[in-house]
Amino acid sequence: MTTAAIIVAAGRGQRAGGAPKQWRVLAGRRVADWTLDRFRAAGLDHIVLVLSEEDRRAWEEFEGTDLILARGGLDRAGSVRNGLRSLVGLGVEKVVIHDVARPCVSPDTIAGVLAALETHAAAAPGLAVTDALWTGDEARVTGTQDRAGLYAAQTPQGFHYDVIVAAHDAHPGGAADDVEVARAAGIEVAIVPGDPDNIKITRPEDFARAERILGAFMDIRLGNGYDVHRFGPGDHVILCGVKVPHDRGLQGHSDADVGMHAVTDAIYGALARGDIGQHFPPSDQQWKGAASEVFLRHAVDLAAGMGFAISNADCTLVCEQPKIGPHADAMRAEMARIMGLRADQVSVKATTSERLGFTGRGEGIAAIATACLVRA
Numbered sequence: 220m221t222t223a224a225i226i227v228a229a230g231r232g233q234r235a236g237g238a239p240k241q242w243r244v245l246a247g248r249r250v251a252d253w254t255l256d257r258f259r260a261a262g263l264d265h266i267v268l269v270l271s272e273e274d275r276r277a278w279e280e281f282e283g284t285d286l287i288l289a290r291g292g293l294d295r296a297g298s299v300r301n302g303l304r305s306l307v308g309l310g311v312e313k314v315v316i317h318d319v320a321r322p323c324v325s326p327d328t329i330a331g332v333l334a335a336l337e338t339h340a341a342a343a344p345g346l347a348v349t350d351a352l353w354t355g356d357e358a359r360v361t362g363t364q365d366r367a368g369l370y371a372a373q374t375p376q377g378f379h380y381d382v383i384v385a386a387h388d389a390h391p392g393g394a395a396d397d398v399e400v401a402r403a404a405g406i407e408v409a410i411v412p413g414d415p416d417n418i419k420i421t422r423p424e425d426f427a428r429a430e431r432i433l434g435a436f437m438d439i440r441l442g443n444g445y446d447v448h449r450f451g452p453g454d455h456v457i458l459c460g461v462k463v464p465h466d467r468g469l470q471g472h473s474d475a476d477v478g479m480h481a482v483t484d485a486i487y488g489a490l491a492r493g494d495i496g497q498h499f500p501p502s503d504q505q506w507k508g509a510a511s512e513v514f515l516r517h518a519v520d521l522a523a524g525m526g527f528a529i530s531n532a533d534c535t536l537v538c539e540q541p542k543i544g545p546h547a548d549a550m551r552a553e554m555a556r557i558m559g560l561r562a563d564q565v566s567v568k569a570t571t572s573e574r575l576g577f578t579g580r581g582e583g584i585a586a587i588a589t590a591c592l593v594r595a
Contacts, residue, residue, distance in 0.1 A: 222257045222333065223265040223311045224375065224591060225302035228319035229291025231271070241319045242277070246335060246433045248419060251546035253433065255286070259559065260528045261329045267302045270397035284331070284561050286545050288488040296394055300387050306380065314383065315375035316397050319523035320420040323432045324375065324572035326526055332377040341378045341401045342481040344413035345370035362591075372396060373413045378465030382406060401447075438594030441529065444481035449583035457583070458536060458543070459550035459567050460557065461510060465541045469584060478489050478534050478567065481552065483511070485532065486518035504529045519558050527592040529558060533566040537578050537585040 226240045228251055237336020251268075258324045259267050260450055267287045270277050278540045281288055289305040292298040306314065312337045317324065334340030348371060352364035376397045378386075383397060386404035387404040392402045398408050414512050418425060459478040469475035492498075495514050499506045508514075524531060532554070536543050543550075550567040558565065572579040 221310045222263045222313045223267065223306050225261050225267045225269060225299060225314060225316045226254060226258065226315065226319050227269050227295060227298050227302070229269050229271040230295070243426070245322060245426055246430045249320050250352050250443045251319050254317070254319050254324070257315070257322070257324050258329065260325060260366055260523055261524070262523060263309065265306060267305050269298045269302045270521055271564035285559060295393065296387065296390065296392055296400065298440045299397060303384050303387060312382045312394060312502060314380045315377040318419055320358040321374055321417055323413040323416050325414050326416065328414050328417055331374060335409045336377050336379065339407065339409040340382050341398070341406050342411050343376035343398050344417065346413035346415065348506050356419045371413065372398065373417050374505060383577065440489035440592040442485040442487065442590045442592070444484030444488060444588040445586070446477045446480040446484065447585045448475040448477045450581070456541065458546070459534060460553035461546050461550045463541050463546050472507055473509045474511055477555070477584050477586040478536050478550070479511040479515050481586035482532050482534050483514045483592060484519045485588040485590035486522055486529065486592070489590050490527070491521060494520060505581050515557050522592055526594055530559060530591040530593045531564045532558065532588065532590045534586060534588040536567070536569040537572055537587070538569065539571050539574065539579060539581050
C-alpha cells in the first residue's frame, strides 16, 4: 500500500503577524521543519510540500531533497489539487493532507487516520466540542448554540487517492477543508480521535502554546559510537559507503566500513539498544562480507519504530591514509541516502593521530561518531 502526505505550506499566515508562520522559529526550529519531521517519522512513501512561488529560499532549500515540491494555488483547494497532481504515476493509494501550521501533530494521530483508511474511503481527526457555545455581537452574548454532535476539525485528513482527486476535480471551490470537498462528492468521512495538542497556529499567542506543547514532549537522545578495523590485503577500503582506492583493505567480518559501523552504534547507543554485535553477531555466517548499509538501515528503522527521528549524525575518521577530503561529500551523500536525511544533517570529516598509536603507524582506521535523535 503506497502512502503519501501533502503538507500545505503556501499560505501567507497574516493573522500570526510577521513573516509567514511556517518559516518562523518555534522552539529552536521553523514551524515547517517540525511538521515535516513528524511525517518523515511516520514512514510514508512520499511527502509533498506545497510552496508559494514567493518562497524562493524554500524552493532552493528543499529542491533535490526527499520531498516532492508543488506550487501553491490561488486558494487552499488549488494548492491541494496541485499537490495531488504531483503524485500522478507514483501508484499512491492513500493520501493524508495536512496544514503545515499544525507542528504538534502526534504519531498516534497520523497512524489513526491511516488505519481508518483500511475500512473507509476518507477519515479525519476531530475533537468533540465540550465547551458551551455562544453567539455574540459587539462583544456581547446574543444567544447559545447546542454543542451536541459538534466536532472541531483537525488535520491530517486522509483519503483514498483516486477518491479525493475526483472530488477535487468536481468541486467548484471555496471549501474550508478537504473533508468539505469529499462530502460534497457524497463521500462518507470517518471521524477518528483528535488530539487537543494538535493545534493550528493562527494568532501570535499560538506560538507560545505550541512551544509549551513541543517542550513538554521533547525527548532528545545522544549516542556515541566507536569502531576500529585493521588493514590487510586489498586494493580499496569502504568508508561511509564509498569505495576509496588504497593499497590495502580493511579487515572485518562484514565489509569493515568503520565509519558506518560507528554511526550505526551511535544510533543504537542513543536508543539504549546495544551495538552491532548484538544485532548482527559475527558468529552468524549470514553476515560474513555483508554490506554495512544493512546494519545502518536496521538502526534507522529501529529508531523510527521507537518513535524517533534522526536529527543529525557526525562521524570522524582517524587515519593517516587514505586521504578522506576528496571523498567526504560523496560519503555524506551516501550516508544521508541510507538514513533518509538531507546531506546537511550528516557530517563526515577526518583527522590524523599525529603518527601516534596504531592509526599513526598505519595499522588501521578508527572512527568516532555521534548521533542525535529526537522523539517524533
